[in-house]
Amino acid sequence: MFKKARIGSLDRALSRRSILESAAAFLSVPFIAKATAAWAQEKLAGSGEVVVFSYGGSYTQGVRKNVYEPFTKATGIAVVDVTADIAEPQVRAMNRAGRVDWDVALIDGQNYPTMHEAGLFQPVDYSLWDDEALKGAPQSARLSDAVVAFRSTTLLAYDERSFPKGGPQNWTDFWNVKAFPGPRGLSAVARHMVLALAADGVPNSDRWPLTDDKVDRALRKLAEIKPSIAKWWTAGGEPVQALINREFVMTSCYDGRALSAIRQGAPIRMVWSGGNLVYVYWTVLKGGPNNGNAQKFVAYLNRAQSAAGFTLGTNLTGPNVNQLLHLPANIVPLLSITEENASQVVPQDDAWLAAKRPDGKTNVDHLQERWLAWRAQ
Template identity: 65%
Template sequence: MTEQDSRNHPDGTVSRRSLLQSTAGLLSLPLVVNTTVAFAGEKLAGTGEVVVYSYGGSFTEKLRKSVFDPFTKATGIKVVDVTADLAEPQLKAMHEAGRVDWDIAIVTPQGYQELHDGRMFIPIDYSLWGDEALKGVPGSARLTDAVLAFQSATVLVYDERAFPKGGPKSWADFWNIKEYPGPRGLDGSLGYRSMLFALMADGVAHKDLWPLTDDKIDRALKKLDEIKPHITKWWTAGGEPIQLLINREYALTSAFDGRALAAIKQGIPLRMAWEGATIGDNYWTILKGGPNGANAQKFLAFINRAEMAAAFTQGAGYPAPNLNQLKYLPADLVPLISINPDNEVKTVRFDVAWFVAKRPDGKTNVDHIQERWLAWRAQ
């Protein structure tokens, strides 16, 4: 799956390639696992293996060092990697064939909903989790048969060289050409994010963004008319906006947080403005009929400990959900991730259920929005 293809996800998730390239520039990982190893030795010890889907490449390599190998060391259970661009097609194929070869998969929210409705997952056994993990992982992240794996954000990013006296702090600032001059970029593939940014720039409060009804779409497109002449390039792949900032072809743009984080960790003078960033989620699931269900339960209990969540976040470049991990992360990383409370309070979550719901004409809301977007872009 390419980054272009990932634009089909109305939840803010990023593509496999975006994840792989985002992690490439992160610093080496400390393995903060001592207390977790002790916990696992008491409650999670086992034998055999667990088959875990992930994205491959540097993403899986980093997770093996930071999470998978410590899990094996602590529990005696071997992690077997399987990789694919997207899990959902593979899961459907295994279900139809009546043979499930994997134990754990990461799925997008809309993929989760479809597969959940098809009864392809088993409930998560939260009784295996320690008290710390149950308190650290918010209840909203712990579904009956899925648990949040990581979240990604689309955020305003600017070149500090273009704004040495201080850059934009919000989407209203993004639209303020006079005070923050310079070439701009926005996502050109799907329009829903740019519509949300336009509405926020036009004064719509976060709580009033949903549902994205026709009158709000009209208002968003009218606001986008104002900024359209100043968009020097509508980016279509996750790596573009950061590279164009580096090349000084953009002064400010929307971009994926993991991409920006990797660049900043390499010393590139970029800054993220979290006000109005849009958040998308990705879920761990345990597959019904998988060969090692008991070990899969132990794996999810292990990686959601605070120490392992911190290791996951450093390896993936996108944060795992346990908020207690903040005390284990490097001090210079905490301000750069979405679960930092100072950032989280400024973000907007997608209403995925509304996006994938069907309208009276049979189209989904996201398809309707995309039609409006393409018509506007063609003007």
């Protein structure tokens, strides 16, 4: 059963979480509910409820059908989903007020370090995890007080109709307007200037931290392609729609958005080489009303069949690689956790972005200032 508390507006629910995409056609995975029910009853059975932050829209529809309903059926714990644009301001405000009304929240990777240092999260109870989940989710995804909920990669996507003999294979090709002519799109997010470093030959291992000399190099490279950029997109749905409408021949794009469009038949190809990988974390909030149920919820999410349900329902991919055994074969090559795709992307240095410079500004704020100044030229 479900209860729902409403915070904010559905019209704004995806304003920053623009990587979320429509998944209405993929909301039926009964095999997952059956497979996870027996497992969940071993350690995760309970009663009452758990209050979980949600982005709203198609994300909430997909996760309810594919994760929350099976979780409730298997454990007896009801899910109350609260909807807002983003979780971080509310989590901080509840903590300051000494009244935490939520149990579980999704926290962006670049916000996690400072919130971790502030002690806003409970340690994750990994004793509730089964052996398969612990082995399937890499240690890097299992922090002391947070677990990767999903991976989001900003990658190169192109319209295969524009390049019937073969499209771009990397960011160097994106910059090659002679070999691959046509209008392009690029993200207006400042940290995505790292994609220009890939185009300029910077090895993946040297991309981060994005020091001042690398910023200078990235902006010089961006100046070369700037005349071919038809739009600096801001909302996650823009690049996919522009490709479908043939407004772009290629663009930077969130992998979840591209995956959703491809599953619905769009002629889009994904290129993983040099993509920028970010993490969003599940966290159990300190002082939440249902801590025990929250720990069971997080443990359930990271079992392979549950992770597969999350992927099918949201087109966002959690870290447990064992879910690949429970997904349709045509979807697997399009996910960031396959060995081939994972080897080509570069994890964003969230700790560096959150760190303060000598002038007291964070690195991410400094990057934004440099970016806006360059865009204004």
